[in-house]
């Protein structure tokens with residue numbers, strides 16, 4: 001048996017490796033506390049589950065769903081965008097329900113990338129942008145996100161010969177893993193740049209509803225002319241604690257949406273209909289749950305940032321997203337630091353290098369851990385003894 005090169009060359013997904021390590025430790029009876037994957041610990045709100053259960057009882061929902069999604073779901077998504085961002089969408093032409101945003105993010109590459117083409121991909125980033133690109137036969141060209149640039153890509157630094165081969169531009173705000181946010185001015189500049197260079201923009205935006213201190217993230221589609229050049233990926237996963245149900249959407253440019261729908265109609269058969277009804281309930285029902293969840297995350301964020309800074313791991317407090325992006329102590333790289341924390345105090349953090357070269361020097365901590373575990377994990381971090389500590393410097397540095 002001979003596997004295709006595209007599979008042989010594929011690295012195991014970042015969290016597969018980390019999950020394996022945690023399982024090994026736990027099998028040995030060790031108590032591991034994980035700030036690893038960003039998977040909301042709070043259950044899906046009851047009104048959403050009620051609708052899902054009711055829909056599951058209806059035999060009409062036991063059959064193949066339409067691969068474009070229920071018209072009512074597409075309408076509800078359009079109405080939610082209008083209400084939340086004042087963005088108007090044609091529910092038939094500009095909305096594509098997805099089996100989670102991840103699915104659409106991987107598949108959009110096949111709609112644009114020919115062998116030899118380039119996709120502009122932020123670094124560090126959610127791994128699927130570059131993996132989708134490679135699977136489609138293209139090459140990612142990485143745009144470093146640095147603290148000096150507020151973790152925004154420097155579009156003007158991209159060489160002309162790269163731009164000639166570039167088809168897609170990926171951006172993601174509120175950002176995973178850095179927790180950075182972007183304003184409308186950045187999105188306006190991005191639209192201009194995409195127009196100039198004939199790029200299709202993919203904005204991945206699953207965290208617009210996970211925000212703190214009354215901050216309201218904007219949508220890329222609010223930018224002037226955004227719909228002419230791009231689409232936005234969104235998801236019910238992080239907004240409504242629905243990662244397990246697998247439902248998201250792509251919205252925006254009709255040509256891009258149509259291409260994605262055409263590809264998908266040949267590959268999958270849509271989202272289980274009961275789950276589509278749950279999504280309708282989530283988007284059209286009371287949004288009070290979002291405020292409640294964000295209050296919980298905000299409290300956790302404050303606790304985490306305080307402790308990290310007090311032990312010398314420089315971390316800025318994110319305005320949105322589920323992540324704190326913290327600098328590793330001097331003398332460490334991100335992998336060695338994460339390994340030492342796991343070995344010495346049984347705490348899992350994600351090494352920044354896992355998200356790309358420019359993620360080196362950082363670790364990501366997720367806020368999706370119940371309070372008791374969070375407090376215990378943080379107190380373990382506070383008690384960690386840094387063997388590389390330089391005398392005279394702050395505790396960990």
Ligand SMILES: *Cc1c(COP(=O)(O)O)cnc(C)c1O
Nearest residue numbers: 100101102126176206235237248
């Ligand atoms: C969680 C996440 C997704 C995936 O969302 P799903 O809808 O659960 O597939 C996509 N992009 C980023 C940046 C994420 O953090």
